[in-house]
Amino acid sequence: MIGEAFAIVAQPNVLLTVFLAGCFGMFVGAIPGLTASMATALLVPITFFMDPVPAIASIVAATGMAIFAGDIAGTLMRMPGTPASAAYVEDAHRLSQAGRANEALGACLFFSAIGGILGTLVLSFAAPQLAEIALAFSSFEYFWLVMLGLSSAVFVSAGSPVLGLVSLFIGLTASLVGQDNPSGAARYTFGSIELLAGIQFIPAMIGLFAVSEIMRSYTKRSVDAKIPPVRGPIFRPQFALLRRYPKQTLRGASVGTLIGALPGAGADIAAWVSYAISKKFSRQPEKFGTGHVEGLVEAGSSNNGAVSGAWIPALVFGIPGDTITAIVIGVMFVKGLNPGPMVFIQQPEMIYAIFMVFILANLMMLPIGWVAIHAAGRLLSAPQRILMPLILVFCMVGAFAINNSPAGIIIMLAFGVAGFLMEENDIPLAPAILGLVLGPMIEKHFITSMIKADGNLLAFFERPIAAGLGAATLLLWAIPLIRMLARRRKASVPAEES
């Protein structure tokens, strides 16, 4: 069976597809303003003309590379490509400013590949069992999971948690635009049909990070300033990092795969939760957010673990975990390869071939990524007065293409100004984007749960997993309060004695 699967994968056309799709994904992802979702959407029409395995291989390879490539612009210019990579963009960017771009980008690349491969191994051996866990999650469990993700964002954001909270609420407020849940009535849309769809997070993210960075480059630095080129070895420092942080790598990949396996939770929550775990258990938590590589290692492997994990419910039960798996499930149906438990029994060689493609794509990411880092490093070191207008053009293309609508460009520009003002006031940007992505999700799971429970709030603790996740979230909020009280008591005791 493995042999048959190998024969399917080891075709020149499959290998060539993976390579070309990988280069395409790397190219799209590396351009600030163009995103992994865009790379996938662009590939779908082409996959209609391919055989099933190359079709899926091309999407897997392109998205995996595009997600990593988003880290290049994130590290060098602080313009992350996905909400997931926003979790560690601050650390990566500070490292590159300190002349350690090679180390930061190498870590993104190397630990992405490790996370992806570990996730795939879990997928190959335990997909059906893990899918069972996913099936135990109802709206109550999801509500707490999303709460945990949002809480992590507040507590890990660089600087004060209060400003993190402010940023999160800016994102959550923006996520209210669209349709009321559950009635579907228009909410804060001011009569605009385009806004009925809500504020799309990709134009908003491009605006918050890239456009605000462009604005900043015109106000702060001299326009002839350059981004420092990438110098030094990319992979050599990673082996030392792997030796120093083996636990973090494994923990990141496992947490990522687990969260990724829950349909709808995905890489975004995984990266943030992993970054928070990493900070919580680190020996040097104070260094997080200042250019420390530890969080990068853990969140980076978690991110890609989650991308692999999302395939678990998709392949076992045909349940899409994110937009990318939704697109691939569509492609699989078109190809007559219906996902579901039967495909594991009837066409196991196909499933193993898909797993091999995952591993192949992750391995191929290393050399293509190496080339991309060097090429991008050189391109982006062009004078900023040439670079910035070009990036703005790509940002507009990327924002428009998400829904083929000029509304995307307006959203991008509005968030660009907002991002600039937030930065000027030391409000971190990353929690806002997470709030925007998770806002509709938390509203949905809350409303659904309340309808089910007839408004009984205690129902949020009645199911065992929900109770556990709920307790963890409440604890996360309670610990700083308890510490504060303890500190106050300690401070007041000597005062009474004197």
Place this chain on the structure above:
Amino acid sequence: MNPYNRTAAAFGLALMLGGTALAQDFPSRPMTMVVPWGAGGGTDAVARILATVMQQDLGQPVNVVNRTGGSGVVGHSAIATAEPDGLTIGLATVEITMMHWQGLTDLTYEDYDIIALVNQDPAGIMVSSNSDYDSIEALNEAIKTEPAGTFSASGTAQGGIWHVALAGWMVAQGLDAGQVKWVPSDGAASGITDMVAGGVDIVTASLPEGQTMIEAGRIVPLATMGTERHPAYPDVPTLKEATGADWTLAAWRGVFAPKGLPDDVKQRLAEAVEKAFNSAEYQEFMANRGLGAIYLPADEAQEFVARSDASFGEVLKAAGLVK
């Protein structure tokens, strides 16, 4: 070549050539098919298959463009407000006959020239395999005798097509539309997962949407709300034959164009759609995915859509969903 580039190219060409296309050489430029739902979903797949086959016949590329959001309002209004030259068409869905009742938009099916309907999927009734009920008769009896709100169902948003399916089923036997509580979900897939996780009791989505979970033995199909049994599930009775409740409902998809197409352009499009519908590619895809390949030409489609619009109006009123 990506959709954006192609759209841009088409747009640029349109500017250069100006004016509307003459019918005898229709289509003279690449066409756009608007899909009001996301890439990778059922509507998207149907549109892409149709477009692929149609472009061979029409001799011009037919580009599928996803215009999502606002419960389908965004995409449906993009179809209605396009230039009526036949170069922009769209795959409209059953929601166009429901949204205006719910106050989401002023658009109705009358704002379009309907080219043809290409698909119909009847609603179904599915329960988890852990459910206490293994037949539609037993479930229906329990719903009638237990107090309102004992059972809950899911499968789409509040006021979505499968919610109307549930409400119509209740109203047809003289029960209150809210006898079974509706728990909104993003779509059939998340409704079904929630049911398996123990969150709700019933899902009223179409049976093909539950295909993988039925095969996995996690959910059991109890009935279809079609006029006859579903070919893929010949053992599953229709609601009417099992319970006597006179209620059928099917979601449909159709090729719609903005109102005011020239007659010859409309004729040419209808030919292309019918040819694509009868193609082996389309039929094979629909059968494989369990989707109902049912063709209604323009006049019959017009009548069918008008009828379903009126009947949705009644049920939505009964369910208190009309605004």
